[in-house]
Amino acid sequence: MRRFRLAVVALCLPFLLILALGIVASASWAGDIAPKGKKVAVDAQGHDIYQVDANGIRIGYKLIGSGDPLLLLTGLGCTMERWMPEFIEAASQKHQLIIMDNRGMGYTTDNEQPFSYELFAKDALGLLDALGVQKVDVLGYSQSSVTTQTLLLDSPQRINKAVIHATSTDGKAVTAFFEHADLPENSTIKKQLQAAMHWKTPLEKMPLIQNPVMLLVGTEDKVVGTQSSTILAGLIPGAWLVQFKNGTHHLQFEAPAAFAQIVLTFLSMDETIPAKPHP
16 A cells, blocks of 8 residues: 555656646746737738827837747837848747737827827826736837836836846937938927937936846947946846947847847846845
8 A cells, every 4th residue: 555655756746847847837827919909911021010099199019939928029110020030030939929009100199199209108107008018128229229218217016127238318419410311301200309309318227126137239329339238237227238349329220039049048146146134
């Protein structure tokens, strides 16, 4: 009888271990997000595009992949299609990607409010609310890197980790770059530039950020330079600073595999050591 009991225990232990691991996994990942709103299109890769009412407008978005949610916020004058397929493929293996169009671009409408980064942040939160998502990782590029700064300052409880890619602490310096750029005659882009004109990072508040943050920039980025990323990395506690040598403002397109690798490495690591009481 004793041998029988030992055999049963031996058989049950692996099952119990699998069950325990499943419970731990489910505690950190509640399952994939179901799309909400109206299906309005299909992208070139066959992914459904939806619109949902949020923050007074209709926000266009799509969901790709499976896993913990990662919100992708793109740059000035860009739509949700402005992400490298190689990055999307790699990231969607680990995360469920929430990819949205910024206000007035692509499938997202504009209700004529003056643009600001606070408004862009509320758009992103409005989409998360509509999808029933309480907390996400965020990757914000260029214009949306400043939206990500705003989210970290105003709504840190909604953010897990944040990647701030190709950012600036002074919007006037960025708009000066575009004064002689060959931009399309687009009223939305003009409003985006006006929002940038009024932005200056409140540097005194950055040390208050407790979320894990990575600053990512190319050393040859002529649009925003590297100084803003370096300054923010020195102010945000524990922030990573990753600089790609010879990378420009279009780093994602120049080194898609390495870009994906560093983003996914940062998002997957738990680099926080539990605080220990002083002896």
